[in-house]
Each structure stands twice: as C-alpha cells, then as structure tokens.
Amino acid sequence: xxxxxxxxxxxxxxxxxxxxxxxxxxxxxxxxxxxxxxxxxxxxxxxxxxxxxxxxxxxxxxxxxxxxxxxxxxxxxxxxxxxxxxxxxxxxxxxxxx
Numbered sequence: 858x859x860x861x862x863x864x865x866x867x868x869x870x871x872x873x874x875x876x877x878x879x880x881x882x883x884x885x886x887x888x889x890x891x892x893x894x895x896x897x898x899x900x901x902x903x904x905x906x907x908x909x910x911x912x913x914x915x916x917x918x919x920x921x922x923x924x925x926x927x928x929x930x931x932x933x934x935x936x937x938x939x940x941x942x943x944x945x946x947x948x949x950x951x952x953x954x955x
Contacts, residue, residue: 860947878904879949903929
C-alpha cells in the first residue's frame with residue numbers, strides 16, 4: 858500500500874489492516890485523538906511509541922512527546938504535523954511491505 862492508497866482509506870468506516878501504529882494514525886487523521894491514543898498505549902512496540910510521540914505533539918504536550926520519541930529511538934520531530942504524519946505512514950507502510 859502506498860501513502861496515497863492509505864489516504865484513500867480515510868473515507869472508509871475503519872482503518873485498513875496493518876497494525877496498531879497505522880490504525881492509530883488513521884484514527885487521529887479522522888479526528889479521533891482519544892481512540893488513537895488508546896491504541897498506542899496498548900502496544901509496547903517502537904512503532905507505537907513513535908506514533909505516541911506524534912500524538913502528544915498534536916496535543917501540544919512536547920515534554921511527553923520527547924519522552925515517547927526517546928522510547929521509539931527516533932529524533933524529536935520539528936516539521937509540520939501533516940508532514941510528520943506522512944513520514945510515519947510512509948515508513949510504516951514500507952516496513953510492512955518488506
């Protein structure tokens with residue numbers, strides 16, 4: 858699946874299959890921050906930690922976001938939120954294609 862194809866699923870009733878991190882990104886893009894947060898809280902993986910960091914950036918809680926970037930072993934993002942969403946989705950989709 859490509860970024861464009863993932864974006865097209867945003868019109869669907871629910872996220873496509875692809876794991877917790879992608880599901881959370883789908884939910885937050887559809888205006889359900891709390892649902893996205895619940896999903897990543899239940900997953901101890903680094904991908905979920907990366908999305909968790911992004912969610913706290915969206916929320917404006919930068920201290921908490923920095924903690925989750927460290928858990929994900931990723932540098933803290935500074936680009937626009939939409940650009941970071943694209944990067945995370947693209948990276949996760951490419952990893953799932955391998």
